[in-house]
Amino acid sequence: MRHNYVCDTITPHAVFQHSPVIHQLPSKPRFGLRLNAKRLLLVRMPAIHGPTGRKLFSATTQKRENPDQLTVQKNIIGNMDLITILLSVVVILFLANVYKNQRKPIHTNLPPGPKPLPIIGNLHMLDMKHPYKTFMEMSKEYGTVLTIHFGMAKVIILCGYDTVKDALLNHGEEFSNRPKLAIFSKSTKDNGVIFSNGESWKAMRRFTLSTLRDYGMGKKAIEDKISEEAEFLVQAMKSYGGKPFDNLTILNAAVANIIISILLGQRFNYDHPTILRLMGLINENIQLMGSRVVRMYNIIPTLLDLLPGPHHKIFENMRHMQNFIKETFTKQKKTLDVNDQRNLIDAYLVKQQERGRNTGRQIGIHVPQATAYCQVVSSGNDEDGGDGDDDNDEVTDVIWVPDRAEEETEGEAAQPQGGRHQERGKSESSQYFHNDNLIALVNDLFVAGMETTTTTMRWAILLMMKYPEIQKKVQKEIDSIIGTTPPQAEHRKKMPYTDAVIHEIQRFGDIVPDGAPHETIQDVTFRGYFIPKGTAVFPLLYSVLKDEAYFKKPFDFYPEHFLDAEGNFKKNEAFIPFSIGKRSCAGETLAKMELFLFFTSLMQNFTFQALPGAEIDLEPAEAGTHGPKPYQLCAIPRS
Ligand code: HEM
Numbered sequence: 230m231r232h233n234y235v236c237d238t239i240t241p242h243a244v245f246q247h248s249p250v251i252h253q254l255p256s257k258p259r260f261g262l263r264l265n266a267k268r269l270l271l272v273r274m275p276a277i278h279g280p281t282g283r284k285l286f287s288a289t290t291q292k293r294e295n296p297d298q299l300t301v302q303k304n305i306i307g308n309m310d311l312i313t314i315l316l317s318v319v320v321i322l323f324l325a326n327v328y329k330n331q332r333k334p335i336h337t338n339l340p341p342g343p344k345p346l347p348i349i350g351n352l353h354m355l356d357m358k359h360p361y362k363t364f365m366e367m368s369k370e371y372g373t374v375l376t377i378h379f380g381m382a383k384v385i386i387l388c389g390y391d392t393v394k395d396a397l398l399n400h401g402e403e404f405s406n407r408p409k410l411a412i413f414s415k416s417t418k419d420n421g422v423i424f425s426n427g428e429s430w431k432a433m434r435r436f437t438l439s440t441l442r443d444y445g446m447g448k449k450a451i452e453d454k455i456s457e458e459a460e461f462l463v464q465a466m467k468s469y470g471g472k473p474f475d476n477l478t479i480l481n482a483a484v485a486n487i488i489i490s491i492l493l494g495q496r497f498n499y500d501h502p503t504i505l506r507l508m509g510l511i512n513e514n515i516q517l518m519g520s521r522v523v524r525m526y527n528i529i530p531t532l533l534d535l536l537p538g539p540h541h542k543i544f545e546n547m548r549h550m551q552n553f554i555k556e557t558f559t560k561q562k563k564t565l566d567v568n569d570q571r572n573l574i575d576a577y578l579v580k581q582q583e584r585g586r587n588t589g590r591q592i593g594i595h596v597p598q599a600t601a602y603c604q605v606v607s608s609g610n611d612e613d614g615g616d617g618d619d620d621n622d623e624v625t626d627v628i629w630v631p632d633r634a635e636e637e638t639e640g641e642a643a644q645p646q647g648g649r650h651q652e653r654g655k656s657e658s659s660q661y662f663h664n665d666n667l668i669a670l671v672n673d674l675f676v677a678g679m680e681t682t683t684t685t686m687r688w689a690i691l692l693m694m695k696y697p698e699i700q701k702k703v704q705k706e707i708d709s710i711i712g713t714t715p716p717q718a719e720h721r722k723k724m725p726y727t728d729a730v731i732h733e734i735q736r737f738g739d740i741v742p743d744g745a746p747h748e749t750i751q752d753v754t755f756r757g758y759f760i761p762k763g764t765a766v767f768p769l770l771y772s773v774l775k776d777e778a779y780f781k782k783p784f785d786f787y788p789e790h791f792l793d794a795e796g797n798f799k800k801n802e803a804f805i806p807f808s809i810g811k812r813s814c815a816g817e818t819l820a821k822m823e824l825f826l827f828f829t830s831l832m833q834n835f836t837f838q839a840l841p842g843a844e845i846d847l848e849p850a851e852a853g854t855h856g857p858k859p860y861q862l863c864a865i866p867r868s
Pocket residue numbers: 422423424434437488673674677678679681682685740741744745746806807808809811812813814815816817819820
């Protein structure tokens with residue numbers, strides 16, 4: 230019985246499940262190595278070879294009936310012994326190696342953390358639904374810089390504003406990479422802006438910041454677009470006549486239309502199939518990202534690739550998004566006018582053309598040269614056959630991939646904190662403006678620009694329903710400062726209470742509690758600890774936005790966090806929902822403008838109420854971002 234159990238634990242899957250038992254085994258070598266190798270495999274055969282293995286095993290134990298059968302069985306057993314020994318040796322060596330590596334003090338001065346188990350590390354200790362809560366608990370024991378083992382990989386967790394600021398600002402460059410996350414790497418091949426690194430990231434980030442500025446952020450044009458969209462949103466909410474509804478779809482569509490106008494230069498009605506399709510794909514993926522299986526996928530992708538699960542749906546949805554983007558820019562290319570750029574995709578295509586001109590070649594035309602090579606990009610097939618991506622099959626493009634000698638030297642990527650304007654006029658790495666980067670970049674901006682702001686707006690309405698007296702104070706300020714005219718960005722400075730409420734919504738909602746993962750670009754000595762190059766680092770935004778040293782009532786909704794005694798708006802340096810440093814949110818200015826204009830437009834026109842008798846639940850849903858659970862609301866028109 231005991232042998233059975235120990236041997237079962239030696240299949241990779243079972244080791245994962247039962248490893249605490251491995252630790253409890255008494256004496257001598259661990260992992261049941263003292264077992265007879267043959268017996269080990271006999272018990273393991275069913276797990277490795279399935280039904281055949283099971284039959285072989287029974288052949289050794291049942292009564293033999295005739296000599297022929299005996300001979301066959303002897304051969305089988307002879308072969309099996311060989312396999313038994315080989316496999317046992319492999320398994321034993323593998324486990325011994327894992328054990329040795331985990332015990333070996335490779336770096337003696339790593340930040341402290343809980344003791345890991347073989348293979349699974351500290352995974353068994355984590356609340357997989359809210360890992361940030363476990364990290365906060367652990368930091369009470371181990372300090373604000375701690376090491377957690379995600380399986381066999383070490384991850385550094387940074388807790389509290391002082392530590393996060395120290396890492397992302399004072400050691401900004403050293404912590405500025407992103408780790409490869411299997412769930413994204415597989416579909417984007419590390420292109421785009423959110424999960425890319427090195428020169429390609431710098432080129433994409435610089436382009437994103439300057440183009441968002443030209444087509445969106447800080448410009449009157451985008452302010453007008455948001456105001457216009459806010460009016461559509463108000464009308465859509467009015468259409469419910471005060472009756473209960475779930476605001477997710479229309480809020481999502483309103484926010485989506487802003488990023489769509491920047492990316493594609495158009496808006497869609499809220500029931501248009503295209504916008505519904507895009508939102509459906511993105512929302513489903515965000516939802517699935519929060520699942521435990523997907524979190525596990527980033528730790529053991531090779532194993533999970535073999536198993537069914539939500540990760541396959543994520544890949545399928547990403548393929549549909551990519552096909553949509555390919556189809557869109559292929560069509561746009563046909564009507565591109567360099568002197569009349571309509572949107573971000575046009576600006577990107579112009580960069581591609583510049584590249585062609587600079588090198589005496591044109592994008593899309595293969596000009597063989599000794600020092601460069603071409604890459605043919607084909608969209609592949611529309612795998613679902615029914616999502617309207619039929620044109621994609623014809624999309625074939627030829628892009629230039631220069632040799633290293635052609636690469637231009639880049640400066641630092643633009644920094645949002647005070648450094649945004651420095652990137653203008655710098656030489657550009659136009660070799661990175663290839664189609665794969667365009668697809669991944671547009672996808673990144675769709676997802677980042679749509680989901681985050683919608684989720685914050687959903688918190689905003691839920692919190693106003695929960696705290697009607699705060700809602701009334703906001704409305705009073707709107708009535709006195711804005712009146713009935715459409716809200717404008719410049720009103721904000723005169724509205725300290727509303728400004729404080731919006732800040733508190735973001736602080737309390739805390740929609741990216743784990744922070745986006747970073748990675749050390751080189752060996753780092755940080756706060757007395759050694760963190761090797763290539764280590765994943767989580768700046769825990771939850772621990773910052775709930776930092777008791779900076780916020781008096783960290784777990785309450787308390788707009789006074791951002792107000793002084795006279796009721797003036799008061800900045801709080803630990804308010805960093807967009808993070809800080811080199812990888813901080815590229816859409817921060819746009820998001821702030823959207824939040825202010827959408828929020829004030831809604832508060833100007835409606836009083837939000839929960840359904841009579843309904844409990845307002847402020848516990849976040851389990852998803853990729855920290856949003857409220859689905860809820861119904863009544864938007865009572867103010868007249
Ligand atoms: C309320 C709204 C938003 C919040 C709370 C938010 C928050 C964040 C956070 C926490 C990060 C990770 C920073 C880090 O790694 O340290 C991030 C990255 C990013 N965000 Fe946002 N974001 C919002 C809206 C937007 C919008 C509207 C856009 C674009 C239009 C956008 C584009 C990006 C991009 C491109 C990155 C990756 C930057 C990089 O890796 O260089 N975000 N955002």
